[in-house]
Amino acid sequence: MSRHRAPAPPDLYGRGRSDRLMRFLAAFSDVYLPAVTRADRYGQRPPLPTATGLELVVAARETEADDVVSLRLTAPDGAPLPRWQAGAHLDLRLPSGRVRQYSLCGAADDRYAYRIAVRRIAGGGGGSVEVHDTLRVGSRVTVKGPRNAFPFAAEPAVLFLAGGIGITPVLPMVREAARLGLDWHLVHTGRTRASLPFAAELDALAALGGDRVEILPDDEYGAPDGAKLLGRAPAGAAVYCCGPGPMLDSVRGAFDGSGASALHFERFTAAPVRDGRPFELRLRRSGAVLPVPADRSALDVLLARDPATPYSCRQGFCGVCTQRVTTGTVDHRDGRLTEQERADGRIRVCVSRAPEGSRLELDL
Missing domain, CATH: 3.10.20.30 (Beta-grasp domain)
Known part of the structure; x- marks a missing residue:
């Protein structure tokens, strides 16, 4: 997911004011986590981030859906990489010098690779097109991070809402919820089934049972409605939502009338200007x-x-x-x-x- 993404709320619950916890989380992810990553079981330590970033190589490239590719990034020498937590992203410097942010969507316990996924947007700012057209297996890229503006708090009951490529930060959260035995439910929406990435991985999660995974393509079920989506939340659940602006706005508008306890969200497009003056x-x-x-x-x-x-x-x-x-x-x-x-x-x-x-x- 490109970090044309979402303004992360200054507050964990989407309120329009900053709070001390969010400032702490930002400082913690930016400074402390990379500094304290430990050696792995073989005694190897991750390369230390530098002012210019960490150089990685594209070890694998896969087509995940229509116009979506995933890249597996590894250290050139095979060294372990800095640890990360669900919701984190990388700053990726492309060969052109463009810098774009992409969510980590692989396995957080894989110390030797980062995975990102990118949807091609022909009319966008050029970053996604460059990824699709120029990055091949063996390409070198520079990254900074991981950093986390969308942390997963692992509440006992959780509803995950993902729109299209918005599944990228959500997928590691779902895996963590399943690992911890939480009461969770995932809804993935998008234009068509063919446009939704990671179908096989979501099928594997669905196989865990309990009707926990729903796939709702727009061409089959209509555009997502916030109230109906929130109606799927377990009682008192926290909601994690990432997707296009209209979906997110619909969910935010319906949140106060729902039974959910908290809303954590991330956009992947710029938010509209509010209270702007020329x-x-x-x-x-x-x-x-x-x-x-x-x-x-x-x-x-x-x-x-x-x-x-x-x-x-x-x-x-x-x-x-x-x-x-x-x-x-x-x-x-x-x-x-x-x-x-x-x-x-x-x-x-x-x-x-x-x-x-x-x-x-x-x-x-």
């Missing part, structure tokens, strides 16, 4: 002035001018789109920059803005 960007080096409408992000406007503008998650999480502001007041909406970074003029242009009618000058 402002301007001035590019210091060229002097160009770019209007930013109320319903578009600063990143959208920069991309329209220069499609090579760096970005990845479009949720204020990864930091790839960070720029420096030379003058102007920033309405920070990312929740990840430190106070010092903000004081130094840093801005994440995918989500942050400026007060109505004002102008930000970027060091571009």
Whole structure:
């Protein structure tokens, strides 16, 4: 799943305010986990992440569904890789220099390989097309992570909702729920059966019994309805949802009227701008002035001018789109920059803005 994904909520339950736990989880996954990974049973230690990332090789490539391929990434020398937990993702640097985020969807106990899956989106930002067209077995890539903005808390009762390629972060959670003996249920939706990846793996999970897995293609059952999906939740269940915007919005809209206890979610497309006000960007080096409408992000406007503008998650999480502001007041909406970074003029242009009618000058 590309990390054009979802703004991860600043709060674990989808509330529109940050909380200390989410800040702790982000810092923990970014810094502490890679530092404390232990040697494996053969005494080998994972390679230490560097400032430029970890170089891996594509060891296998498989077609998982229409327009979906999975890549198995390993260390060139076969060394074990840093540990990860369900919901985690990698920052993948492509040969072109693009950086995209993809969920880890393999087995978390496999210390020697990471698996990601990518749906080809011809009209997207070019990352998925590059993966499909250029990465073959033997290709070298650089990754950073794993990091986790969508952690699985392993509540006793869980409903998993996945739309299309949104199955990628959810699949390891389902495996973990099955391993722990939780009361779980999975619904996987999408356009057609042929478009839904990992059918064989989901069949294996379904074989565990209890009617725990439902496959609901749109062409057979209609577009997913949030209230009906939430009606499948075990009593008092936590809900984990990843999918396209309309599905996620439908689930969020119906959540308060459901019997579920908590909602954890992740988008894989940029969230719509909320409470936006028009402002301007001035590019210091060229002097160009770019209007930013109320319903578009600063990143959208920069991309329209220069499609090579760096970005990845479009949720204020990864930091790839960070720029420096030379003058102007920033309405920070990312929740990840430190106070010092903000004081130094840093801005994440995918989500942050400026007060109505004002102008930000970027060091571009």
